[in-house]
Amino acid sequence: MSARERAAEAAGEVRDPEMPMLTLADLGVLRGVEMERGMDGGETVVAWITPTYTGCPAMATMRDDLVHRLNDAGFPRVEVRVVLDPPWSSDWISERGRAALRAAGLSAPGPARRASGPVALTLGPPRRAPDCPRCGSAATRLTSEFGATACKALYTCTGCLEPFEHVKEI
Incomplete structure (x- = not known):
């Protein structure tokens, strides 16, 4: 198994801090994991995450949990990057994640209802x-x-x- 595959597997085990029955991968927050070679020749694991909504208070915990899990898996250099485009959608929750929610x-x-064009303001x-x-x-x-x-x-x-x-x- 390659280093990238091992890193992706380890990152995929990190649980959501607010809904621990879900991994970040099942929630669709974990967007990708890659290896980048630095100027010194060392490799850094880069994980991309997308918040479920702007200002999500769990983002810092998700980042810290990813760094700790990847460090524990033998990757001393980890960087977590936030990706905002496209914005997260509840459609990204995996079928396994949906089953875990129901079981809990x-x-x-x-x-999700996505509108194209102007979005009508509704107060209810x-x-x-x-x-x-x-x-x-x-x-x-x-x-x-x-x-x-x-x-x-x-x-x-x-x-x-x-x-x-x-x-x-x-």
């Missing part, structure tokens, strides 16, 4: 129709647009009456 009792996001909460991750019922209602983190909303199932968090489509 979270509702996985549906397809976006229309979502998440199924209950516990009983599967489509009879759910929004309880709060804000969950434990900014990327989640709180819903209640009117079938089983259980509350659950829904990862927002972005």
Whole structure:
């Protein structure tokens, strides 16, 4: 296995600090891992990550966790670069990641709605129709647009009456 492959495998094991059932790779935040040779001939692992939204407070932790994991895997020189274009989309969450969210009792996001051209201003909460991750019922209602983190909303199932968090489509 090449050094780049070993580095990519190690980086792919790093967990999201806010949703630890997901790796950064499953979340789609880890965009790539490459090896760069420096002027001194030494190799540096370069990992690219994209925040789930501007100002995401977990970015510093993600960066630090990537550096520590790669250092532990035998790569002493690591650089983490932030990529903002294209912006992250919840469509980048892998099927394995979506299954992990459901297994943890979270509702996985549906397809992101991307508009071309001007985006209409709406003051109400976006229309979502998440199924209950516990009983599967489509009879759910929004309880709060804000969950434990900014990327989640709180819903209640009117079938089983259980509350659950829904990862927002972005």
